[in-house]
Structure formats: structure tokens, C-alpha cells
Amino acid sequence: MIVHFSQIATILLMVAGLYVVIARGNMVKKLIGLSLFQTSVYLLYILPGKVLGGTPPILDPARAVYANPLPHVLILTAIVVGIATLALGLTLVVRIKEAYGTIEEDEILAKEGPKENLKDRVRNRSKSGRGGTAA
Amino acid sequence: MIETTVTILLLLMLGAVTIGIVRVRGLFAAVVLLGVYSFLMATLFVVLDAVDVAMTEAAVGAGVSTVFFLGALSLTDTVEAPGKRRQIMPLFVAVVTAGALLWGLSDLPEFGSPDQPIHRQGADYLVRSMPETGIANVVSAVLASYRGFDTLGETTVVFTAGMGILALLRRRRGEGKS
Incomplete structure (x- = not known):
């Protein structure tokens, strides 16, 4: 079990991010948890590419052992996609703050009023015409 | 070590x-x-x-x-509002997830060992990169040459996210005027 110390640590970091996403009601804190989770997944991908005593995958006649370059490429793509989705999420948080005056999940749900039945909501929407639900 | x-x-x-x-x-x-x-x-x-x-x-x-x-x-x-939320359910989900993932660890290879499947299977870019592309940095070679479509897809995602952000912020400005 102890030979897997790196994967165990990665899983614990990942689960900490998951816990923050579920347990905290603050939207920015949720996004912070999501970033934690995401960064740990990068680590999970990079870990198996490492060879002890190896060098970064930049070819040099004096070296023979390199890390595997494929996970590095995949994670480069993932980092850039991650920042794009994070920016979109933060913009949504800013919009929610303007619409509701708060970014706490509980307070937003309280302002929404009692939960509407899904059937009623569909009926109301069809009554008021399509797309007529702008806040 | x-x-x-x-x-x-x-x-x-x-x-x-x-x-x-x-x-x-x-x-x-x-x-x-x-x-x-x-x-x-x-x-x-x-x-x-x-x-x-x-x-x-x-x-x-x-x-x-x-x-x-x-x-x-x-x-x-x-500042985050002081939480009155129940913390048991999230903790339970986190612990169960961690348990399932740790259970699946036993088959994974040792840290840093050279005989992991990742080093033995698949395309050997380390050998192919120099004769086929002439780029010494293998990561650049794979990113731009062998997996260029991945990068195209990445650009599409970034573009879509940028359009979404612009749409959200523009709508905000429009509401401010009216």
C-alpha cells in the first residue's frame, strides 16, 4: 500500500476539493473547490509518466531515460480548458450577484420562494409563451 | 531517492x-x-x-x-456566510468516493518505475519525434504535430467560453442602460 503514496495523496487532495464543492454554499468557494479538484486530476495524470532518474522529454544525445511526454500534452490542453471554464463560471457568479444580491446558495433559494412544481412551471412557461421568462 | x-x-x-x-x-x-x-x-x-x-x-x-x-x-x-448547513452528507459522499478510489489503487504501478504500462504501450513519440518532425522538445512535437486536432478543439472551447462571457457581460450592460 505504501508504494502508492503518491496516488493516495492525490486522491485525498481530490476528495478535499469534492467536499468543498458539495459542503459550501458560497459560489466562489465552490469554484475554488472545483479548481482544487481539477489541479489534483492534473497530478494524477502526470504521476505515471515519471521515471526515477529520468529527465524531461527534451531529446539530448547524452541522456537515455525520459518521462513519458503524452500525459504532459493532455494536461497542457486540460489546463487551458480549465481556465476557460473557470472564467465562465466566475462570470455567472457575478451575474447571480447582480440578479439576487448574494452569492450564498441558501439565500438565493430562499429568494426564489417556495419550490414550484415542475409541472406547474412547464404550464406557466407555455402560458407566457416561449422564452418569456427573462429575469 | x-x-x-x-x-x-x-x-x-x-x-x-x-x-x-x-x-x-x-x-x-x-x-x-x-x-x-x-x-x-x-x-x-x-x-x-x-x-x-x-x-x-x-x-x-x-x-x-x-x-x-x-x-x-x-x-x-x-466573506463567506457562516454555514448553518448540515455537513454530514457531503462528508459521507467524500469518504465513500475516497474509499472507492483507494480500493482501486492496488493494481496501479509503483511510483517512478520504468515498467509501467504507460512506458511500454502506445505510440513511442520519443523515438519518432526527431526523424519525423525534427523537434527536440517532444511535448511540443506531440502538441503541434501529432495531436494538432486536440489543440484545435481546445481553441474551440476557449472561443466558446469567451463568447459566453461576452454575452453575459453585454446583457448586464444593456440592463444597466434601460
Whole structure:
């Protein structure tokens, strides 16, 4: 079990991010948890590419052992996609703050009023015409 | 040996920062700690021989994303409301997930061993890169030559996200006028 110390640590970091996403009601804190989770997944991908005593995958006649370059490429793509989705999420948080005056999940749900039945909501929407639900 | 020791040290520091992020209530503190987390992760990537990833993580993960978070905080609240939420269910989900993942670990290869499947299977870009593309940095060769379509897809995602952000912010400005 102890030979897997790196994967165990990665899983614990990942689960900490998951816990923050579920347990905290603050939207920015949720996004912070999501970033934690995401960064740990990068680590999970990079870990198996490492060879002890190896060098970064930049070819040099004096070296023979390199890390595997494929996970590095995949994670480069993932980092850039991650920042794009994070920016979109933060913009949504800013919009929610303007619409509701708060970014706490509980307070937003309280302002929404009692939960509407899904059937009623569909009926109301069809009554008021399509797309007529702008806040 | 030294590589393993440094990896363990960095993982312990990452664990300490993560505990800080989970416990702290101020959002500014959490964002700064997230920046620290990203820098530690970038250092760990250098130790794991992923220098290109380390540079991107330091620039994008610790730099740009911290700036985005601070910008969002300046437009919203900076302190989390004291939680009255029940904490048992999230803890249960987290523990079950961790248990399932740890259970699946037993088949994974040892840290840093050269006979992992990842080094034996699949396309051997380390051999093909030099004769086929003439690029010494294999990560660049794979990114731009062998897997160029991945990068195209990535650009599409970034473009879509940018359009979404513009649409959201423009709508806000339009409402401000009316």
C-alpha cells in the first residue's frame, strides 16, 4: 500500500476539493473547490509518466531515460480548458450577484420562494409563451 | 531517492495548504491559498519532469486564475456566510468516493518505475519525434504535430467560453442602460 503514496495523496487532495464543492454554499468557494479538484486530476495524470532518474522529454544525445511526454500534452490542453471554464463560471457568479444580491446558495433559494412544481412551471412557461421568462 | 523525498515533502505541503483552503472562511485568503497550491503543484511538476506543464500551471493556474478570482471577488462578497448547513452528507459522499478510489489503487504501478504500462504501450513519440518532425522538445512535437486536432478543439472551447462571457457581460450592460 505504501508504494502508492503518491496516488493516495492525490486522491485525498481530490476528495478535499469534492467536499468543498458539495459542503459550501458560497459560489466562489465552490469554484475554488472545483479548481482544487481539477489541479489534483492534473497530478494524477502526470504521476505515471515519471521515471526515477529520468529527465524531461527534451531529446539530448547524452541522456537515455525520459518521462513519458503524452500525459504532459493532455494536461497542457486540460489546463487551458480549465481556465476557460473557470472564467465562465466566475462570470455567472457575478451575474447571480447582480440578479439576487448574494452569492450564498441558501439565500438565493430562499429568494426564489417556495419550490414550484415542475409541472406547474412547464404550464406557466407555455402560458407566457416561449422564452418569456427573462429575469 | 532524492526525487521521492522531494515528492513526499511537496505532497505534504499541498495537503497542509488544502486543509487551509477547506477551513478558512475569508474568500481572499482562500484565493491566495489556491495560488500557493498552484505554485506548489508547479514545483511538483518540475520534480516529476513535466517542465512544460509546470510552466503553464505557474502562469495560468497560479497567475491568471488568481487574477480572475480577485476580479470576481471585487464584484461580489469577500466573506463567506457562516454555514448553518448540515455537513454530514457531503462528508459521507467524500469518504465513500475516497474509499472507492483507494480500493482501486492496488493494481496501479509503483511510483517512478520504468515498467509501467504507460512506458511500454502506445505510440513511442520519443523515438519518432526527431526523424519525423525534427523537434527536440517532444511535448511540443506531440502538441503541434501529432495531436494538432486536440489543440484545435481546445481553441474551440476557449472561443466558446469567451463568447459566453461576452454575452453575459453585454446583457448586464444593456440592463444597466434601460
